[in-house]
Amino acid sequence: MRRVRPGDGRDLKRFRWWQHLSRALFHLHLTDGGTGRQVRYTVDVRHGQNQSSGNVKAQLYRDGKQLAVSKLPAAFPVHGGTIEVAMSAFGLKRCHYVTAEGYAQQLTPDPASAEGRRANLDRRHPTLSRTLGALSTVTLAAALALLLSQLAEKLTQPPEIAQHIGTFTSPVHLPVWMNVAVTLVTATASTERALRLRYSRFLDGGAG
Template sequence: MFTELRRRRALERVKPGNGRPLKRFRWWQHLSRALYSIRLDGDLYTVDVPLWRRLTTEDGKASAHLYVNGRHYAESKLPALFEVPGGTIEVKPSSFGLKRSHYVTGDGAERQLTPDPASAEGRRARLAAEHPVLSGAIGGLSLLVLVVSLALLLMQLAEKLSQIPPVAEQVGTFTSFVTLTGWANFALGVAAAVASTERALRLRYSRILDGS
């Protein structure tokens, strides 16, 4: 949710659209574009986020584009907040995609927008609907990978810090019971990135796990 100050700043960032038509989702855009929609008062509101633009902007931030019935209506730098009938649409990024794409009513009730069926998010949602047990297992594995990665990272960090002379003199040294090679650390980092990407497809985010 947006605080009141962030809410005002987000609304100030919104710019009017140019009316261009919404382009359909392409298969090669699975990890570079997020596309979510919701129908309000008979109109279709679609949020289009070209995630790849984070690599081409000076501040590393992408923009969210709001389309109404397939026409470009507004745009804003992320995190974005768009006023729509009955409330607002909130869009917040994470390092691996989006962590929020929700419709929030005036009384605080919220509903997640529906991902485009052709997108990676849409395919992940279909897997959850058609194979809930498998989906739960994949989600649990992603969570486990992140927990283990964080635990190993903290142990290695504690070992390094304890070797600093002033720290060693005060609290002694700590030796991690798990020693990883450079390749093992690289593989662990890749596994954590994949796990966070899988969670981003479901708009799951933890500041401690996914943010670290």
């Protein structure tokens, strides 16, 4: 919370189609404790900007006006709890409202965003959605197994190590073009999971 800075009250800009891979937009409706009226909070993350340097920021809007800004990971205090925002290498991994009692609720993605379109696919075609999710998980698991086997082979090649524990030979050796293809497929699988805010330190952390 020490990272949070006051916003300047600027208006929230609507989502544009060309921002699908560079911007995330999520909404949360809460009841204001003082007035009893519905308030809409919006989290806007332009993760296509300065992601490599770690300078990505989350902007919090209240009823369309900028309320606060914070570097990621961010924790915005709101009525009844906190909005927590965090990123992986492929998109958001967390955008949740956490109450004072510890209950966590994921914010709703804007329908125009890539996350919103993925959520719409899940609602309209649940079987297809589950299949895509399963393929992403299997792809990352297979890529991780391949990476670990290649790493084990390299680590056991030096004679001073091999004489103590022996050498390990990876059962799979891929040409350069196939390694590139595996990297692209893995990035696609990680991006698909990020659109659903699914994150595993074991799978997605290894891919990222």
